[in-house]
Amino acid sequence: MTTIRNPILPGFNPDPAICRVEGDYYIATSTFEWFPGVQIHHSRDLVNWRLAGRPLDRKSQLDMRGNPDSCGVWAPALTYADGLFWLIYTDVKRRLGNFKDTHNYLVTAPSIEGPWSDPIYMNSSGFDPSLFHDDDGRKWFLNMVWDHRRRRTSFDGILLQEYLPQERRLAGPIKNVFKGSPLGLVEGPHLSKRNGWYYLTVAEGGTAYNHAVTMARSRTIDGPYDLHPNIHLITSKDDPDAPLQRAGHGFFVETDAGEVFHTHLCSRPLPGTKRSPLGRETAIQRVVWGEDGWLHLAQGGQVPAVEVDGPDLPPHPFPAEPERHEFDDGGLPSAFQWLRTPEPDRIFSLEARPGHLRLYGRESVGSWFEQALVARRQTSWFYSAETVVEFSPDTYQQLAGLICYYDRARFHYLAVSVADDGSRVLQVISSLGDHPDALMTYGLERDLPIPALGRVYLGVDVRLSELRFRWSEDGERWQSIGPVLDASILSDEAGPGAHGSFTGAFVGMAAHDLSGRALPADFDFFVYRDEPNPI
Incomplete structure (x- = not known):
């Protein structure tokens, strides 16, 4: 049996x-x-x-x-x-x-x-x-x-x-x-x-x-x-x-x-x-x-x-979902969803740059209308995820990167943006369950300068309630960025407004352009892997 x-x-x-x-x-x-x-x-x-x-x-x-x-x-x-x-x-x-x-x-x-x-x-x-x-x-x-x-x-x-x-x-x-x-x-x-x-x-x-x-x-x-x-x-x-x-x-x-x-x-x-x-x-x-x-x-x-x-039925396994998605087959992998809109062409494309998922920066993180955020479910207490983004912002109102998301008041976001002097930087942005205001906190005393052009590799490791971002210029040599963050806020029960929350934690890719110019961000791949549970 x-x-x-x-x-x-x-x-x-x-x-x-x-x-x-x-x-x-x-x-x-x-x-x-x-x-x-x-x-x-x-x-x-x-x-x-x-x-x-x-x-x-x-x-x-x-x-x-x-x-x-x-x-x-x-x-x-x-x-x-x-x-x-x-x-x-x-x-x-x-x-x-x-x-x-x-x-x-x-x-x-x-x-x-x-x-x-x-x-x-x-x-x-x-x-x-x-x-x-x-x-x-x-x-x-x-x-x-x-x-x-x-x-x-x-x-x-x-x-x-x-x-x-x-x-x-x-x-x-x-x-x-x-x-x-x-x-x-x-x-x-x-x-x-x-x-x-x-x-x-x-x-x-x-x-x-x-x-x-x-x-x-x-x-x-x-x-x-x-x-x-x-x-x-x-x-x-x-x-x-x-x-x-x-x-x-x-x-x-x-x-x-x-x-x-x-x-x-x-x-x-x-x-x-x-x-x-x-x-x-x-x-x-x-x-x-x-x-x-x-x-x-x-x-x-x-x-x-x-x-x-289990029942007295012949075993019928299915192929395992791949850990790595290259965005090469012309369709969004089935693991991923987006938020609210039935007009996905306005927030992403798999044809604009073949082999990439292009997100068009739209409204702010947590928008209830049109937000360019494509993500998949967290399915284990222990997981790691990586992606790589090409993004050339020219104002601090433009952000793109890797996001761990529950709702507008509960998220952690490792984002590429620009400083006041126009230099490209990495930011760690969180909203820690602040209902109803969804106020943000910043995990770095100063944004981290990064090369003005080129690909930026972004990663996250979650171990129970600890969440840690990392980044790399080449995808080989990784550096931690920001403090250890609280992964438990990405839950139904976290925050003063938690009653009546019903979803779950997602991890994925996001782009936001508050200037209204829909600046694109190109993501070449996304990796998600559940890690062994030592408990």
Whole structure:
């Protein structure tokens, strides 16, 4: 029997919705403000996974310019029925304060590779939507409902309404079918049916350290729903020493052989802290149907395990992602994403200078509209990254280089710029979780002079909460630059405004031109490698 080691999708991959199509398994996860929207991973053995695509890749499907940090695509739900994949998602336009603007959409495709349709608007009453295909052919739409009045709680239950696919619209009565358990903050609904029971799986407790997977069931789709005898199927909230914390928000899938596995999000805080730069990751647990007709963790209890027995399926590994990307094949490597805009030609090009990624300096670091930042997820507590840039700024308003980024108030940036006298320099710039002002600090008492022309190699090494930049003129002889920086600020939990932050740490390339002249910066390669974990 194979062993599954969690998390199966390391780094920022939250809110996993799983579905099976014959021998193929797919997990859709949230991408928030990162474009293209929704990550879909594929497996044939539940052990090995590959990125199959990001379906929301054009303006008609998703335009997040102006979306604040940690808004955008929340909690997609992926199902398969009637020869189609059905993908439901929310585009969140506001998350802070009493109000949330949460617009829910549906796209479909005959294949996981597409083509994916233009979206059908569903509603805006809350977030975390999903679609259930009943065995009588009817389809039902669910989402949590947001109460801006906050008279009791803003999480006011789970709404249910019928969806008419022929008419491409919701219709009929809207019913609040489940108010949640005493834990509260009910969200993330998914429906299933077994032996005449409708099973409702939800997330509760908020997506921090009180998070949980809660189950309920009813003989009728609109309830009333009775709670699982343990209330929560999966949670780490009562075990602060569990390696997988913040466990909650997922769904289950059954193999052909009747084995059942349940996804959930989790985080791995840095030792001795409650900060998780890797963000909320995806894990999976073996579960079993008990004689009482409820799912239970196979290992007993409610706390998720790092290692679980895998399914009785042939191993199906995929080629490993390369550490080094040369930008020679005409397309952006799949590991990389950018922020918000559906018009990538305005922020980068792979054709303007063949063999290079050219970034066009746009708005400031942390802009919610048009920022030239192309990056990939941090997937380990220990990693190194390098790149090389050619960039000829003529004003201090122009910067380009290597960035470790969470959001506009949490980043570390090793940037090429110019001093007041016009000489080219290196700067170390950080924002240390300063919400809401996003004030910057500088890691060097004086900017470091570098040659006026030519390539500049930039690198970073992260070891747990320590982050150290380095640079080189030739890519062989490296020199450290700046102090040891705090890598833990690149996390959901860091900073006074951390509540309601939902993404994870990225590392990549950036260019900014506050003069408005879109000065280009050319990057010849990017290397990312996870280092051995000595812990």
